Amino acid sequence: MKYVSLLTLALFSCLSTAQIQYAPTAEKPSVPSPKQALGFTVGEWHARHDQIQHYFSQLADKSPRMQLETIGYSHEKRPLLQLVISAPENVQRLDEIRQQHIRAARGGVKPAADAPVIIWLGYSIHGNEPSGANASLLLAHYLAASDDPKVINWLKNAVILVQPSLNPDGNDRFALWANMHKGATAVADRQHREHNEPWPNGRPNHYWFDLNRDWLLLQHPESQARITQYQKWLPNIVGDYHEMGTDSTFFFQPGIPSRNSPFTPERNFELTKTLATYHAAALDQTNKLYYTQESFDDFYVGKGSTYPDVQGSVGILFEQASSRGHLQESINGNLSFPDTIQNQFTASLSMIDGAVEQRKALLDYQHQFYKDAKQQAKDDKISGYILTEPADKTRMAALLDTLKRHQIKVYPLAKDWKNSGEKYPADTSYYVPLEQAQYKFIKAAFSTETLFNDNTFYDVSAWTLPYAYNIQFKPVKSQPSENVLAKQWQKASPEPLALASGAYAYGFNWHDQQAPLLLHALLAEGLQVRVAMNDISTQTAQGKVDLAKGAMLIPAGLQQGEWFAKLQQVQKQFDLPVYAITTGLTSKGSDLGSRNLLPVTLPKVLLIAGPGISSTEAGEAWYNIERLGGISPSIVEPQRFSAIDLNRYSHIVLPDGSYTQWSDADVTKLKAWVQQGGVLWGHKRAAMWLAERNIIKTETWTAAEMYSLITAENLSYADQEQLAGKQRLAGAIYQAELDLSHPLAFGFTRKELPVFKNSVLLLKPSEQHFVNVALYSASPQLAGFTATEYIPRISQSAALIAHNYGKGKVIAMTDNPVFRGYFFGSSRLLINALYLGHSIDASAK
Structure with missing residues (x-):
């Protein structure tokens, strides 16, 4: 050598x-x-x-x-x-x-x-x-x-x-x-x-x-x-x-x-x-x-x-x-x-x-x-994975694009396919075969392992890609036949959709990841938009169209100036169907002049970010508010809070960090702003701080209370790292269950939502009706390591809470919804808070 x-x-x-x-x-x-x-x-x-x-x-x-x-x-x-x-x-x-x-x-x-x-x-x-x-x-x-x-x-x-x-x-x-x-x-x-x-x-x-x-x-x-x-x-x-x-x-x-x-x-x-x-x-x-x-x-x-x-x-x-x-x-x-x-x-x-x-x-x-x-792919007990997402083609395309960049081949289903009693519809389902060069990488990217030889992790213990994108996936033992599979998936270039003039109103569903971006563009052009608070069925030139709760409506009677030209120009930028509605009378749900269609306004967002705040989590919030919501927030250090004019903002986002640096006067100022009509969001340590300050009306389980669940008796000096590894929740994926009727859950089609948890901090569910937006499921652990002593407590906890605070709203979550920018599923909760937060009406009293 x-x-x-x-x-x-x-x-x-x-x-x-x-x-x-x-x-x-x-x-x-x-x-x-x-x-x-x-x-x-x-x-x-x-x-x-x-x-x-x-x-x-x-x-x-x-x-x-x-x-x-x-x-x-x-x-x-x-x-x-x-x-x-x-x-x-x-x-x-x-x-x-x-x-x-x-x-x-x-x-x-x-x-x-x-x-x-x-x-x-x-x-x-x-x-x-x-x-x-x-x-x-x-x-x-x-x-x-x-x-x-x-x-x-x-x-x-x-x-x-x-x-x-x-x-x-x-x-x-x-x-x-x-x-x-x-x-x-x-x-x-x-x-x-x-x-x-x-x-x-x-x-x-x-x-x-x-x-x-x-x-x-x-x-x-x-x-x-x-x-x-x-x-x-x-x-x-x-x-x-x-x-x-x-x-x-x-x-x-x-x-x-x-x-x-x-x-x-x-x-x-x-x-x-x-x-x-x-x-x-x-x-x-x-x-x-x-x-x-x-x-x-x-x-x-x-x-x-x-x-x-x-x-x-x-x-x-x-x-x-x-x-x-x-x-x-x-x-x-x-x-x-x-x-x-x-x-x-x-x-x-x-x-x-x-x-x-x-x-x-x-x-x-x-x-x-x-x-x-x-050979390992041939010997595997499964042939591959089926991915399904019926409502949000943009979120599905984002996952498929990530897989393609890693040289993973994915095939759309050209025909409906049944496997083990389940039906997978064509056009919204995709097959990822294991028999391809990236077999090892596919197994790693789709891993849902919860048991490990060593439970101390330098980084996260779970990263399952379909969970992050909130895409349903399932391992299958048999492979779809060749006549069921279409050619390998390729990213399509969107074709602008024609929009008929002269309609009574125009509307689009809220399911797709592009919907908030389309909404932002319309509001920025000065168009008047209403959100449907319940499901409606309405008539278009092409026949009846169902619009789910959270759908956005642009009534012609509320617009001014060259509004239709602006609507046409904006609509061409997005691969999203916009329906020309011919009448204000619906066959199901509220008519288009109902008080159940609430005004939506352009959010003016303040993001607190600076010393004392996690720069990583603040950056993740900043990036996703821009990328998924279309909004570039104002960013202010917590040390400057006392000097700024809060009346400029409709929303304040508090990412993970320490807010104990704020004085009582700062807290009073924040409370007054919310009471006057602001929407306040806080996650992780910010959520705990909101509870401590009695702004979010719930009790908490602190880290110390969680650590006490793990027996630490008869330990030697050499056991320190092992104990710390067990107490730490390094990063696992959990399942929350949404109240799909809640405005913060508009656009979701399944109540089950994977969330990323890398903190032992927990919120206790509210005893008041309509305040718990999401609770962890009874068996919440989906992937990654968590001490078994923690799981029952997590299953008793709330993932997301929201309620009125004077004329305003306060929202708290103990997980980071935009973790590392790739949790596209839970990120919608934050985006919904920006556009739909004012429509929440739930008393914490």
Whole structure:
């Protein structure tokens, strides 16, 4: 076994000195160094994303070993970069190599003896973990400039995909902060402002999401671009470069052995251990401290080091102690930014070295992975899954699109199909066969497991995609016949629907995910809209149409100006049927002039977000209020609450966080605003705070009361982590039951609703009629781990409560309805609160 030489590592050895210098062992005058391009030595300043792009562009122009691609754009429109590095002769035939690689992996053809290994190196998906992104500058230069025989061999036998900054928006937020506080002499004092970023800090993306949790969920353009390239190349090995606490050292996988994904083959763990010897050897040569098999698990398939493991690749997590700036004191001495870069650079070289030396083993493993998957699919007790959603084609399409991005094939039913006594209607039902290349990934994405070998989780224990989208799904043993299945699902382009003029009124149902967006567009154009509080049947030119409670009506008699032209223009933007109603007299339900058709107004939303509030959950609320409701909320820090004019807003949203910072005067101000007619929403800790302040009229079960349900007797000191893991509700999916007649449940067609629970906080059901909007079902656990002692208590609890408060309304939920942006089902509860909250009429007295 050949390790990275001391000579190779020497190019970085001087970076920890006061005068930072960079001198590679072998240099081509035609290839610019980072210092020549940027004007500073790597590690002297935190590189912005545009500087990384500038340098990579110069390298790609000068070096025949490199090809730079823009694979997408972030929310803030920064380019997402991928630098492809290989021997010049390989770069000339990259697409041929890629296609041969995919055929060998998934097509059943054995890898060629000279096939290059595909290496993916992804850096700094958390923006304030910048050592990886900055190390990519040195790695790219070294691979472009070095004529070391070892490097030449690497390039000949590998295609290296470098994604230097997986979160460019967060990277630049942090780079600006660190650079603006850099003094003439670096300050190591950890109380120094440089080391204490303001809320929400540089970790998340533009909407404050953790992109390293989005590999499965694909809710953001950064993730979608990344997975497109991943599935295009199907790398053999993935390096996932992060940072951790300043007092740590350096971690690389394997992680905790008992906390691996059950969908990862044992051979993967063996290869991980083999590759670990390369990292250890490289770090040993420079006497760097490191550790393995602690701290981190490999369980949730939606993060960067585990997603590859269910794709026939080997994902390796690297965690470097963070300087969180240019220099910071730690228990291991002062930690400099160049020191952190050095370790990431070293681990990048050892990753390439190990992958090339283990090239045949990695190629054979991936080939065997997919070969085994075919046989495992044939041996499985089920043939696949049936998905059904009769009312919301947009929500179904969103799930199918996510599956397609992961290369999962789905087939619509062309004819009605019966299986085990159940009928699955055509056009609204879809079949996901297990006998396809992504067998392992399908099993992981659809998993409903509740029992695990180790109940301590670094992240969530459940992520079931159909539950998140509130799509009915069922495993089936037999496969629909070929004449029942249509061609593989493809995302359709909507065709504008013609809208007849001269109608008495126009209306559309509230079921579809696009309905709130259509409503927002109409209200923004000044149209008058009414919501039906009960089911109605009405007459159109095409015959009778049923409109369910929550349907939106646009009566012609209430409109002014060129309203119909506006209606036509707005309606063309949405793939949603709008019915031209010919009469105000209905054959069922309220006539169109009834008081049961209530006015709907454009919401003016205030979102509380700032220090003390969970930035992740505030970001999730912000993103989904915009994306699913069409509303860009005003965002105000809780510290400014006392100074703002609340009369500007119709709704206030309180995401998870601590509101104890608000004074009694602030609480009085909030109560007065609600009493005057405002709609107040709070979830998780915000819901508990509303109960403590007697704004939501219910009692609670606190975390301490829940923890007391678990017996903690005769425990040894070593049992601390096990007890904490049992007490924590890391993330499981539960079933709530809706009151479908309630305005907050309008648009739902089934009372059963999956919700995501990652908190032990609970609301007790109200004893008053009409206040409990959703209760947990008698057997609520759908997927993921929860201590058995908690389940009876959860089944006795309320998931959503709403009632009058003076002229206003208050709504509380102990779960996050918009968890990670992909819980499209429960997200409708929040959107309904914005558009229909004023229609609630339930007394808490």
